[in-house]
Amino acid sequence: MPIIDVAVPVPLRQTFSYSSEQLVAVGARVKVPFGRRQLVGVVVASRAEPEHSSENDTPVKLKAIAEVLDNSPLFNTTLIALAQWLSGYYHHPIGEVWATLMPSKLRKGALLSDAQPGWMLSEEGHDPKAIAGLRGKKQQQCLELLNQGPLASDEVKAQFSAAVIKALEDKGLIEATLITHPPAGDWQHFTLQQTPPTASTEQGVAIAAINQQPGQFVPYLLDGVTGSGKTEVYLQVIEPVLRQGRQVLILVPEIGLTPQTVGRFERRFGIAVGVLHSQMTDTARLQVWQQARRGDIGIIIGTRSAIFTPLKSPGMIIVDEEHDESFKQQDGLRYHARDLAVKRAHNEQVPLILGSATPSLESLNNALNKRYTHLTLQHRAGGASHTQLKVLDSRDQPLHAGIAQGLISIMRSHLQQGNQVLVFLNRRGFAPAVLCHHCGQSVDCASCERPFTYHKSQGRLQCHHCGASRRMPTQCGSCHSADLQTSGIGTEQLEQGLGKLFPDIAQVRIDSDAVKGKDKLINRLDEINARKYQLLVGTQILSKGHHFPHVTLVVVLDCDGALFSADFRAAEKLAQLITQLAGRAGRANKPGEMWLQTDNPGHPLLQDLINNGFSHFARQALQERKLAQLPPLSSQAVFRGEANDASQVINFLQQVKQCYGVSADVAHGSFIGPLPCLIEKRQGRFRFMLIMQCQQRAALHSWLKHHLKDVESLPLAAKVRWSLDIDPVDFS
């Protein structure tokens, strides 16, 4: 009887063998018994001969698989190779890697079929009197929706409760059906829907370079200042790729994926674009996944996990805003979608474009080392000028709503000219702390030991580390004084203060409290560009890739905290943020300026950015990393641990260190820690980390691999919640 090896979604670093009636294709899913459960796994090997135990040569008794879910491989050889690479590189159990790779419906064992369950109107449901006769408003709306045509059950469920659907079914107004989706069509024979602008000289050079080497793995860093027309370069280089019937996969940051982005591609080519992001229904996600796998769509745009999308005939991979941190998964399989894109493009033998105005030092280093082809765009497209950066010394200046008087005058003059002004403050809520005026004690979240943020609109305190929320206390928990006062300024308070300073100016606040839900953000962005507001206040949601043609002034309040962070990447992140924010101003025909309000006007980072720009800063920062032997001039991994008992975590990490200590010399590796994470306590658990570092990536990985089993068998490993993160980017 054939034996098959299955990657089962359990946290164990091995595959499991099962017997099977027939050979099952590698890359197909099977349902297998595991303990008392049945799990969906992926076949990684299949062989005809039975397994023999080494001692007495009798066949080992294997459990039989329960069900074969796919008759042919669900994943092709490049994705199988990618899964294996992921498991090795991130030292992660192969079964869990596969579970991460699959859309959740497939993970749960759904059979792949072009038909899916749905709802449609019954004959009675079509009768106009039916709607009028319904009392429930929701029921009426549901009927109206289905009146436009049958819809997948998941789509209906996403909008209406099960009770509404059942009520309509009981009344005989709707009935179950199967829905088949027609393929999206013949996408490779398109005619351009708009005449592309004539490429600038720099764009032309980049486009020609990329077009010159199709159908092979060439990594490009498209390093172009904000508004330099990187997207236009993508549009022009994918045209010949699509015409050859080859698909293009485009990764964008979480917040960057708006209908505007998708619309630019749809408008140019007039073909359907497959969109993949985390807020879609499982059904919609699986549908796009299948279309891409069958080759029914030519362009797929998605966030981080879209890098796992199967492609029938891949032609190019693009990672836009490649520096963005949302490409790194921060739990489970902690992969970096940008790094994976490099690996995947290599496996698929297709060109890869990493685009950014503020490239990560990792990618920049690769470009300067000539591992990537470095393409630069130093001028803004369409004649727009660069935004001028300036600092405003706020020491000893009276502040109104947190803004220095001098800046208020500058804002006023921009507003008077009818332009838009963007005010950035990376702190949501009304105030970041509430203090007792009598004894100075702050009101803290007990489980994180950090001050609560006051949210005035809700009249509540919220912990920004764990999400805990409570009513505003009436007295100090320590001295019982009733004199509690807020301290510091958040976006809510800023909005209120600006309202008083500029009572006649329409204002909008964009932060995760004000724009809950994707549509709300998109609507606000549209309204901004329709000039409904003149003052835009917000957090970093505002910094990401948006095109605001009417903004001429960007004001950055309070970036001082980031100047003195313990995270060695803090300077890089701040420089990227400032440069991206500056990039929101002056994108059209009006020149833009940016003011940084700071108590540290002479800080070398700010001075370097102002005088020399991001690209100079980045090269300088790379030099510093080299001297300090920090990534990307070395490789890091971090063991993190958390538990209610701090000493348990520290002991565990000490023992991890001992496990590895023996071979530290061999690997020329070093340790940092154990030391507290930047957020030392969260939800009652103490958090520590142990950083391991080697000059050579390969040395780090063999060092890690060598003793991972020893770590797993430490008794404390079962008590402490721990994880291993390769190439960590965040030490919070």
Ligand SMILES: Nc1ncnc2c1ncn2[C@@H]1O[C@H](COP(=O)(O)OP(=O)(O)OP(=O)(O)O)[C@@H](O)[C@H]1O
């Ligand atoms: N060659 C060109 N001629 C005229 N206009 C252009 C050209 N290329 C791009 N543009 C226009 O310039 C603006 C900025 O271009 P685009 O959005 O492609 O820049 P970007 O580099 O992707 O920006 P960001 O880094 O801020 O995301 C857009 O309105 C675009 O239509």
Ligand SMILES: [Zn+2]
């Ligand atoms: Zn908390």
